[in-house]
Amino acid sequence: MQIQPILAALRRHRLAVFLIAMEIAMACAILCNALFLVFNRVDMMRINSGVDESRLVVVSLQGVDETQAGDLVARLRAGFGGLAGVESVAVANAAPFTQRAGEIGFRLLADDMHYNQQGHFYVAGPNFASTLGLTLASGRWFTPDEYGPIGEFLPRTPSVMVDAAYAGELWPGQDPLGKQVYSDKEAYRVIGTYTSLMRPDPSPGARHNTLLLAGLPGRHLSDVYVLRTTPEQAQRVWKQARALVARMAPTVVVDLPHSGPMSDLRRAYFAADRAMAGLLIGVIGLLLGITALGIAGLASFWVQQRRRQIGVRRALGASRRDILRYFQTENFLIVSGGIVVGMTLAFGLNLALMRVYELPRLPWSYLPAGAVALWLLGQLAVLGPALRAAAVPPVVATRSV
């Protein structure tokens, strides 16, 4: 296939070629960035909470009267534990996908008063690890005598556990066991790490920066109950747990947006992300559709316009395949031109987005993906008109218009 004649023909339609190439360039820039945004959202939506979500039911309470909290916790724990299908019950200050409750700045050095670190401190009673399905990464779990009553915010027990990956960030290359974290006047010593426990409100910048303290359920630890059951029974257990609260503690409010089977809480938590990802996919689809229609429209005009030339070529011995190839190559050249400009635009757009929305840099791999998609789209769009061109009979050459 010779390219020179195609280029010569394109030079006669400079403006139209430029326009369609610019359209493809814009489409390429938007496509790459939109795909990247979708990927980021989906990545966030698939975050690993580290717990057995499908087996867990969360009941978050509000408006618990402090003077009666101790008694209420004891009764609710017994009540929840007595529901059919509930294997265990844990009481905590928060759970994944509930309201955050222990966001605290801390220090790694006793005498440096700068609070350089910030994490979510889960405070939880016995059973928390086994109920949620946490696994030990190093060190040990809390012993029963380490569970103490809660002071004002945190228990005074000096032992703390840390998310294993987070510990790696806090003390890179070192064994976290035995290390100390400081907050206000308290010092906590790391006795163990667990493989993974997500913070209650994950965001792209903060996902697993969690620590775990041992506290006894009671006066200041009475709000969040995690029930372990089987995936099939989760919905029923949630309904019964809600009815149980209404019966046993009619003056307490169940915080509905933060209560329910944990898989439902996850779905609700990412509802906006899911909607945005859907919208972006919709935009991508429309964008590709419009671009394809534009290419097809212009190509069929050119085919109509060149019917006589095509006829002449056919009469001079060009095969159908040659004509088909001609239009396909022409399209390939135009799309390639658009893609070259589009890649630059894609990076420019990404830089603008990065400045405005704290987005990460667009990885290189999106460019070839976008390019391939547009090449395929171009070939697909031009196929119809090109086939029609190939079907032009040689006899056209002998007719005048």
Add this chain to the structure above:
Amino acid sequence: MFGYYLDLALRSLRRNAVLTALMVLAIAVGIGASMTTLTVMQLLSGDPLPGQSTRLYYPQLDPETGADVRREPPPLLDYISAQDLWRSGKADRQTMIIDGGIKVQPQAGQSPFIANTVGTTSDFFPMFRVPFRYGSAWSAADEAGAARQVVISEALNQRLFGGADSVGRRIVLNGSSVQVVGVLDHWRPRPRFYLLAGARHSGGNTSYFFGPPHDVYLPIRTALDINAGNFGWYTCWAKPEPKNLPQAPCESVALWVELDTPARVADYRRYLQGYDAQQRAMGRLTHPANVAMMSLPEWLAYQNVVPGDVKLQTWLAFGFLLVCLLNTVGLLLAKFLRRGGEIGVRRALGATRGSIFLQCLTESGVIGMLGGILGLALTLLGLWLVRQQPVEYADIVALNVPMFLLTVALAIVAALLAGVVPAMRASRIPPALQLKTL
């Protein structure tokens, strides 16, 4: 003449129905996408208090005493600073705001619920032009005496009293009985501008700030008396005593001042700096001076309150519109040049370049008109889709008259712009050359 062009345009469009449909569709989809996002953007970025917003100012200082020093002053004040500034009465009006949840116990037999609550001062209502349906705010004397009085929102009045005039009735809030003195009329500021702490650092997830305003309004001292443990703070620089917000080493109070003239603004700025300097001289504040005072529009911009997703959608939609326009330009170009012969004949029969140009523009204008009408339908569809989204502002999204007119105008302007270059090209076709090929 225009009638003739219109007739020619319609004939030409009909001759090539598929291509016409394609161009109309491209413009309609581009217009639909961009007008949907522009409508949402306009709804969310408008002035929440036209006429009043530039008179409202938000004083800030850095009350922290820890080792870490912030670059920007925190978005809320500590209670002591806020109380001092409020009590000084140096502004034309001033109000303090704290917020939290309070347990509302309806009639026996109904389950309790948590209502969004602010503790504030009586100037809140006139400063923010909050409309009353029944009754009024509490009096200054009641405020000073921490009277058990409350103003409730239209929504809460509906829920508790079925919308009846409930002034004088009592409700139980967190175990305390308080008397309703006022019921608000419909009030849906967007965003909930009076409390924006945290928006700036939320990574663009500001949908929350576009939800309905608070349901319960209490005098600030009453609020602290009956609901002490349930008022939040933005952040603390040392460990606070529980339930002691006034003494807590925490930022928890928004202070707004109304200043009616530029001279008053300058005076207040000086006063604020003086207060900050005096407090540092006394040793209560230890960080370097970091005082700011933004007007409400500046504060909204600083807090980046328009959701990141919405801005992103708007960018995307206009990029999309551009693609659609490029598409239309290409197709129009092909179409006009294809009619070279016809144009050649008209030129040979005496039509000027100008009239060819106008004829071509008329044709693209008709395409724009059709695209606009279809685009309007797509905009309505797009807005319906936005209303189905799980966002706090879903209920306020609707097309208004200016946006309706803008949609049609934008479509026609876009199509005319798309038509300019092809029309110019077409009008430059030399008559003789084209006639020869006929």
